[in-house]
Amino acid sequence: MKTLAIRFVANFTDFLRHMRARWYLYLPVFAVWAFAYARVFIDPTPRVPVLFNWTPSLPYSVALVQYGPHTLRRGDYVVFAFAGEAQAAYPGLHGQPFFKIVRGMPGDAVTVEDRVVAINGEVVGQAKTHAYDRRPLDPISATVIPPGHYYVQGTSPDSFDSRYRASGLVRAEQVLGTVVPLF
DSSP, X not given: OHHHHHHHHHHHHHHXXXXXXXXXXXXXXXXXHHHHHIXXXXXXXXXXXXXXXXXXXXXXXXXXEEESOOOXXXXXXXXXXXXXXXXXXXXXXXXXXXXXXXXXXXXXXXXXXXXXXXXXTEEXXXXXXXXXXXXXXXXOOOEEOOTTEEEEEOSSTTOOSTTBTTTOOEEGGGEEEEEEEXX
């Protein structure tokens, strides 16, 4: 038992010497991990004017963000802090930035028939029955969008957006800013 502890200490000391000699390799790795930790567990709100979209929900990978309050219009691209029901099952979603298109405005009628979602009679998409992890997805309920809320959606059929009850409508105070897609 004592030799195992001595061997562990010796190996750990060798590792520390290795890290000290090659600090330039480890520094970027630790910086990326620290940034990821802060982003997920401390403050998920983006702070830079460039947005990188890692999901297929929209066809854009890079966009510029104009933070602050804006008067939103149908068709605007927005980034918002997620606050839907899904965060109960997926706690990592709380406050995560989502990048979508405003499809429905306050006063618009949202209808659902056989999982086909329409806004003011215009079909905007179909709600899937299950998520990637096979959990069931319920479509949004038919409603009139209340003041201070928006229906947002991606262009991909796999986008997790206002089509689903677990995501829901986005409140105006969740909107972090408007987005100008670059490519």
